[in-house]
Amino acid sequence: MNLFLNIVFIIAIVGMAIAMGIASYRIIRGPTLHDKIVALDAFGVMLMATIGIFSVLLDTSYLIVVIMLIGMLGAIGTIAMAKFLEKGWVIDIDRDSDE
Incomplete structure (x- = not known):
């Protein structure tokens, strides 16, 4: 690869590292x-x-x-947390209900 492309990749990695640091702060101190x-x-x-x-x-x-694995786990985790915030549980254990 040429020098320009390497510089672009380095800038992208540094930008992603900064963004991940900001997101980490929000995860901890949200x-x-x-x-x-x-x-x-x-x-x-x-x-x-x-x-x-x-x-x-x-x-x-x-x-x-x-x-792909990180994407699938992230989507499943987000759906599970949204269901937990909405209903208070993730998996409904009561199988005898009519619903």
């Missing part, structure tokens, strides 16, 4: 649980983007599986 969940979801997306940048830099396609 005023409400909703803010923490949104920041955690954004952190997952930024982590996927950072791994994608490293995948291009290393010229490998094996990291796409890791990106």
